[in-house]
Amino acid sequence: MSPRVxxxxxxxxxxxxxxxxxxxxxxxxxxxxxxxxxxxxxAASATAAKPPAGVVPAxxxxxxxxIRLPDLQxxxxxxxxxxxxxxxxxxxxxxxxxxxxxxxxxxxxxAQAQGEHGVQVVGLALDTPEGVREFLDKVPxxxxxxxxxxxxxxxxxxxxxxxxxxxxxxxxxxxxxxLKQKIGPFVEGEIDDWAHAAH
Numbered sequence: 001m002s003p004r005v006x007x008x009x010x011x012x013x014x015x016x017x018x019x020x021x022x023x024x025x026x027x028x029x030x031x032x033x034x035x036x037x038x039x040x041x042x043a044a045s046a047t048a049a050k051p052p053a054g055v056v057p058a059x060x061x062x063x064x065x066x067i068r069l070p071d072l073q074x075x076x077x078x079x080x081x082x083x084x085x086x087x088x089x090x091x092x093x094x095x096x097x098x099x100x101x102x103x104x105x106x107x108x109x110x111a112q113a114q115g116e117h118g119v120q121v122v123g124l125a126l127d128t129p130e131g132v133r134e135f136l137d138k139v140p141x142x143x144x145x146x147x148x149x150x151x152x153x154x155x156x157x158x159x160x161x162x163x164x165x166x167x168x169x170x171x172x173x174x175x176x177x178x179l180k181q182k183i184g185p186f187v188e189g190e191i192d193d194w195a196h197a198a199h
Contacts, residue, residue, distance in 0.1 A: 087198030
């Protein structure tokens, strides 16, 4: 690719990300649509740093990668097997992420409405145990939380978040295959339609 074409490509990608960001906090229709999310995911992946050797960000249709992380008590949780047979919604967040904090009550509401056989919500905090515990004292949620250290090979990158944007959500079918990936927060009521693909 010539330098001129490369510069043009970067300008187009930056423009797409800027347009998407303008809708970010208002929950614009671009970010709520599957096509908009696919475009945003492609733009973010195209501008992301190359992941470390051996790290392959997952794509929709692929099997969820094996991810084993500690919960708040330090007990390891294998996300691939712990909730086997149920659809899984993995929401990547951090205690310092404003949009993450804003969407957590909506995630908790959705999780509580699922019952024993519905979609299992899991929060994946890219944070310290202390930071997460302190945050959950103020904004409690009733779904499981696992922890990872942010970095170029953290669990969110394996789940397809090549750019490391927060919040980031992945919907995994009961068969263990990734159905959807979402960059950005859920607005009120959006999660129900978004997760409908799991049923």
